[in-house]
Amino acid sequence: MAFFFNRGRSRQPSDVVKSIKELLARLRESPSTAKVEDDLAKQLSQMKLMVQGTQGTFADVGLPPEIDTSPEQVQALVSATIHEDLLYELSRGIRLLPFEARKDTQTIFSHVFRFKPAHGNNGDPPVISYVIHNRPEIIIELCRGYGFSQSAMPCGTILREALKFDVVAAILLYDQSADGEPAIRLSDLQPGVTQGGDGVFWKFFEWIDRGSFEVSADAFTTFREILTRHKTLVTGYLATNFDLFFSRFNNVLVQSDSYVTKRQSIKLLGEILLDRANYNVMMAYVESGENLKLCMKLLRDDRKMVQYEGFHVFKVFVANPNKSVAVQRILINNRDRLLKFLPKFLEDRTDDDQFTDEKSFLVRQIELLPKEPIEPARSTPSRSGVNTAAVA
Numbered sequence: 001m002a003f004f005f006n007r008g009r010s011r012q013p014s015d016v017v018k019s020i021k022e023l024l025a026r027l028r029e030s031p032s033t034a035k036v037e038d039d040l041a042k043q044l045s046q047m048k049l050m051v052q053g054t055q056g057t058f059a060d061v062g063l064p065p066e067i068d069t070s071p072e073q074v075q076a077l078v079s080a081t082i083h084e085d086l087l088y089e090l091s092r093g094i095r096l097l098p099f100e101a102r103k104d105t106q107t108i109f110s111h112v113f114r115f116k117p118a119h120g121n122n123g124d125p126p127v128i129s130y131v132i133h134n135r136p137e138i139i140i141e142l143c144r145g146y147g148f149s150q151s152a153m154p155c156g157t158i159l160r161e162a163l164k165f166d167v168v169a170a171i172l173l174y175d176q177s178a179d180g181e182p183a184i185r186l187s188d189l190q191p192g193v194t195q196g197g198d199g200v201f202w203k204f205f206e207w208i209d210r211g212s213f214e215v216s217a218d219a220f221t222t223f224r225e226i227l228t229r230h231k232t233l234v235t236g237y238l239a240t241n242f243d244l245f246f247s248r249f250n251n252v253l254v255q256s257d258s259y260v261t262k263r264q265s266i267k268l269l270g271e272i273l274l275d276r277a278n279y280n281v282m283m284a285y286v287e288s289g290e291n292l293k294l295c296m297k298l299l300r301d302d303r304k305m306v307q308y309e310g311f312h313v314f315k316v317f318v319a320n321p322n323k324s325v326a327v328q329r330i331l332i333n334n335r336d337r338l339l340k341f342l343p344k345f346l347e348d349r350t351d352d353d354q355f356t357d358e359k360s361f362l363v364r365q366i367e368l369l370p371k372e373p374i375e376p377a378r379s380t381p382s383r384s385g386v387n388t389a390a391v392a
Contacts, residue, residue, distance in 0.1 A: 011046070016043055016077070017080040020043045020086060020089075023043060024040065027097075040097065041097070041098055041100060044104040044108065051077060075115075078112055087138050090105055090108075091137075092141040094151045094154060102150070102151065106154040109158040109161065113125060113127055113128060113162055128162070132171060136175065136183040136184060136185065139172055142158055142159050143159065152207075153218050156222050160225050163225050164229075166230040169229065170233055172226060174199070176199040193240070194240055195240075196244075197248070204219055204226075207219040208253060209261060231278075238272075239284075263305050267309045283320075286320050286324075286327065289326030292326075295317065296334070299314060317331075318331065325374075325376075328369065328370070328374070329373045332371070332373065342362060
């Protein structure tokens with residue numbers, strides 16, 4: 001058994017990398033060539049063994065693991081991968097690979113992204129630094145993998161591994177390049193400039209709303225990771241692009257025809273608004289009467305979980321002690337209806353004490369509303385105020 005594997009590992013890492021790159025080029029020229037697909041799958045399988053070993057593959061049948069990785073060999077493989085620009089070629093060609101080869105490519109990316117040399121510094125892994133400073137197109141091409149059902153899930157898994165690093169999230173958020181154009185470099189980021197909605201990040205709304213169930217679900221998982229992992233980065237981004245972001249979020253995701261997308265999006269909206277890091281963003285959101293109308297509409301949805309998630313956004317409007325005049329007017333005009341509606345709202349959730357307490361609190365707050373709207377005691381952060389804070 002060991003002899004069998006050692007024969008496969010006799011080739012140098014640089015040879016394997018060059019072979020994969022050449023086969024990818026041939027596959028793009030003739031996508032349906034079975035021989036090329038088979039050869040490429042074998043080479044990718046060999047590369048996967050080099051970066052991770054068998055990891056107990058044969059233990060399942062009563063045999064010990066046959067292959068251990070060598071740090072020197074992995075470093076040689078990483079160096080060859082960088083030198084040959086293989087990750088870029090894989091990122092734009094992964095959709096053409098057969099199923100098992102796509103899985104192997106996913107494994108290769110994940111291991112290579114994490115790899116640090118034994119005597120390296122404490123900074124980002126070498127491949128992450130390479131991607132950010134020299135080949136950010138890799139991140140953009142992986143995002144575009146959501147445009148094809150066969151590559152969506154492996155690309156999503158790779159992206160979420162890369163998104164553990166805030167610099168990767170920054171590239172993804174701020175890149176505005178068109179297909180075929182160079183991606184943005186870190187040195188060119190302009191956090192204080194409002195975007196037009198043409199960059200790759202904005203395509204997630206389409207992939208989530210219009211993709212197949214599998215594509216939509218994976219794209220949403222990545223979308224959520226982008227928006228919740230690196231809080232300081234995202235808070236500034238949301239503040240600067242407040243109007244466009246929440247317009248698309250409300251119109252495309254919260255009002256999606258897909259029940260799963262709708263429910264998940266409302267829940268994510270609540271998480272964003274209730275995160276302390278997003279305080280100014282939350283205050284800007286809840287001063288809008290239109291946003292309140294949308295939340296009140298969710299309370300009347302015929303699906304209980306949509307109602308429940310909508311409630312957790314609605315409560316932010318009501319609990320805000322400095323409600324805008326627009327929000328006050330809507331709540332005052334609907335006071336009687338709300339006071340009849342809320343006590344009976346999802347009343348079957350008898351085992352949820354927190355929910356019951358929150359309903360009672362909102363009822364009391366609505367009862368205490370003035371007869372007519374009054375200017376808030378102090379001005380809440382407006383959209384312009386939020387933008388200013390982000391730039392600063």
